[in-house]
Amino acid sequence: MLKVKDLKRYFKSGDVVVKAVDGVSFEIPDGKFISIIGQSGSGKTSLLSLLGALDKPTDGAIEVDGSDITKLNANSLNSYRANTIGFVFQSYNLVPNLTAIENVMLPMEFIKVAKTERLARARELLAEVGLSDDQMDRKPGKLSGGQQQRVAIARALANKPKYILADEPTGNLDSDTGRKIFNLLHDLTKKEKTTIIAVTHDLSIAGKTDQSFRLKDGKLVNSSVAKKKK
Amino acid sequence: MNWFSRGVRNAFRNATRTTALVVIIGLSIGLALSMLIANQAVSQKINSVKSSVDNTVSIFPAGLRGFAGGGTPLTQSQLKAVSSEPHVTKLDETLSDRLTSSDTNLSSAISAGSLGRRFAGNGFAGGNGGFAPNFNFTPPVTVNGTTDPTNLGSSSATTGGGSFSLKSGSVINGLSDADVAMVGSALAAKNNLKVGSTFTAYNTTFTVSGIFSTGTKFGDNQVIMPLATVQRLSGQVGDVTAATAYVDSIINLSSVTSKIKQILGSSADVTNSEQQAQTAVSSLQSIQTVSLYSLVGAVIAGAVIVLMSMVMIVRERRREIGIIKAMGSSNLRLFGQFMAESVTLTLIAAVLGIIIGTITSNPITQMLVSNSSTGTSVKAAGPGGGFGFARHFGGLAALRGDVSTIHAAVGYGIIGYGLLAAVVIAIIGTLAATYFIAQVRPAEVMRVE
Numbered sequence: 001m002l003k004v005k006d007l008k009r010y011f012k013s014g015d016v017v018v019k020a021v022d023g024v025s026f027e028i029p030d031g032k033f034i035s036i037i038g039q040s041g042s043g044k045t046s047l048l049s050l051l052g053a054l055d056k057p058t059d060g061a062i063e064v065d066g067s068d069i070t071k072l073n074a075n076s077l078n079s080y081r082a083n084t085i086g087f088v089f090q091s092y093n094l095v096p097n098l099t100a101i102e103n104v105m106l107p108m109e110f111i112k113v114a115k116t117e118r119l120a121r122a123r124e125l126l127a128e129v130g131l132s133d134d135q136m137d138r139k140p141g142k143l144s145g146g147q148q149q150r151v152a153i154a155r156a157l158a159n160k161p162k163y164i165l166a167d168e169p170t171g172n173l174d175s176d177t178g179r180k181i182f183n184l185l186h187d188l189t190k191k192e193k194t195t196i197i198a199v200t201h202d203l204s205i206a207g208k209t210d211q212s213f214r215l216k217d218g219k220l221v222n223s224s225v226a227k228k229k230k
Numbered sequence: 231m232n233w234f235s236r237g238v239r240n241a242f243r244n245a246t247r248t249t250a251l252v253v254i255i256g257l258s259i260g261l262a263l264s265m266l267i268a269n270q271a272v273s274q275k276i277n278s279v280k281s282s283v284d285n286t287v288s289i290f291p292a293g294l295r296g297f298a299g300g301g302t303p304l305t306q307s308q309l310k311a312v313s314s315e316p317h318v319t320k321l322d323e324t325l326s327d328r329l330t331s332s333d334t335n336l337s338s339a340i341s342a343g344s345l346g347r348r349f350a351g352n353g354f355a356g357g358n359g360g361f362a363p364n365f366n367f368t369p370p371v372t373v374n375g376t377t378d379p380t381n382l383g384s385s386s387a388t389t390g391g392g393s394f395s396l397k398s399g400s401v402i403n404g405l406s407d408a409d410v411a412m413v414g415s416a417l418a419a420k421n422n423l424k425v426g427s428t429f430t431a432y433n434t435t436f437t438v439s440g441i442f443s444t445g446t447k448f449g450d451n452q453v454i455m456p457l458a459t460v461q462r463l464s465g466q467v468g469d470v471t472a473a474t475a476y477v478d479s480i481i482n483l484s485s486v487t488s489k490i491k492q493i494l495g496s497s498a499d500v501t502n503s504e505q506q507a508q509t510a511v512s513s514l515q516s517i518q519t520v521s522l523y524s525l526v527g528a529v530i531a532g533a534v535i536v537l538m539s540m541v542m543i544v545r546e547r548r549r550e551i552g553i554i555k556a557m558g559s560s561n562l563r564l565f566g567q568f569m570a571e572s573v574t575l576t577l578i579a580a581v582l583g584i585i586i587g588t589i590t591s592n593p594i595t596q597m598l599v600s601n602s603s604t605g606t607s608v609k610a611a612g613p614g615g616g617f618g619f620a621r622h623f624g625g626l627a628a629l630r631g632d633v634s635t636i637h638a639a640v641g642y643g644i645i646g647y648g649l650l651a652a653v654v655i656a657i658i659g660t661l662a663a664t665y666f667i668a669q670v671r672p673a674e675v676m677r678v679e
Contacts (some may be wrong), residue, residue, distance in 0.1 A: 107558065108559060110558040
């Protein structure tokens, strides 16, 4: 269970205080597919950064299975990110001089998985997301946008995280590829029993998730449970 | 693939940058090694020169150089005070004189030549004054009366800058008052003298006790007699024109020299071989200092190049660092990765640097020594041989000649230093970059470009 309590993230921009996340509270049960929607600048990405422990909140708490991650020290945060979270980004964010398979192996290095095991798991995941053997040994620059996002999804799943945080995962893809990627993400997370929290402005995607949160000016203005029509 | 292999691979990520960095750092390491090699070669030479220093103090009447200049001879009472000084183990005394054709039946083995005629005409040798050459001049025969003819080499008083060796006969007793002499080989050949032959000087008949050679024509055109004999026959009883004090240990050399200066005051010029060696190696010490500063400068330059490059690389890869941090990497692991990258770059540069250092070290060392010797020769030129007189600084001249013959060699130690320099440069250069790595927030990865 993920509990977010009165979460705030304020920035100072000159003399102005920007309230990126302003007192957000919600609860997410395990194994759900959640979407966060809102207009550009509504605080979606800031909220995702806080949930992924990429950023520190100004105030509030994020409880993961009863443990407040905002109170963790640097080492524990590293461990939290490595073991509990998988990220999928809009711009894929693959390491450019590593091959697809090396990119997927990378997060497993941080939880000390043996090299042979890393290689086998990476190969298995890449096969699951639909990459051929030849494509696995290519660097990101030699892969299409859809293929890169498949690699990113495989990488996010590498450490069998409890949560996958996806920031506009289909934002850079055409609608057909976007739909395929969404379905892949959805199927894999169900198969791996992973909770997924996806930021999107694509309402068609949001409509297919288990629950949807709408943000406006950093505040949670609406929470709706979808009608399960994937 | 782990952090180390990622770091090594990243070193070759951009071929142009890698090449540029390797060449620049390689030049820096090459220069550092050249300077280190020069420094070591010069240091060895300085130690070698210093270890060749003997523990003697040279004493001459103030103002006298050869038979030029002027001044008053040293006296027995002065030298008695010197010899009774603590730590002075022995005192050799020498009186130099010249024998003209009216004083001896010996003929000089040295022809006057244009130099001799000019110096004689200049009044150096009692010529006719002015600057007109004295065409009637014949070089006199030099006589050295000495208390220790067996140890002439160390004082150089009678060797003319060469080294004394007895060719035939026996060495005379310098403490006697006998009418015996040793004759230089050139002079003996000129006058058909052998051991047992006789010649006249100071209206006295001398028996040739030995024939010696010094290796110089000047030194081999002289006669060596007991000190007391020369003093008596030349009418200079008690007078001495050069003395050499032997000190029990080189540790006491400086203090004894000071004490002798104090005893003799302004009446004598007192120097020791340590000072002479110091003069000879002073130029080398300048090179040593220059090479040391250059060495440090080259290492710092290399480190700054690596530092700036690594800072630039870290700034370029902020997003990538953010990604790796977002996946759970610690800062330490990232430091290791960047350290591996910079060490790889600098080790490759070190190989290039060692090649550059090997090729350039000897020419650079020779150039430094050559330039320095040229500059110093004017300043350090000491008193040379006066006309018809023993050159007392022959040994020092040899030292000066010796210091310029330096050979810089590259050994395994230098290669080891080169590799060590590379690692040090890489570590120093990367340390500052680690600050920037630590500053990269994982949230950086969320930024959409």
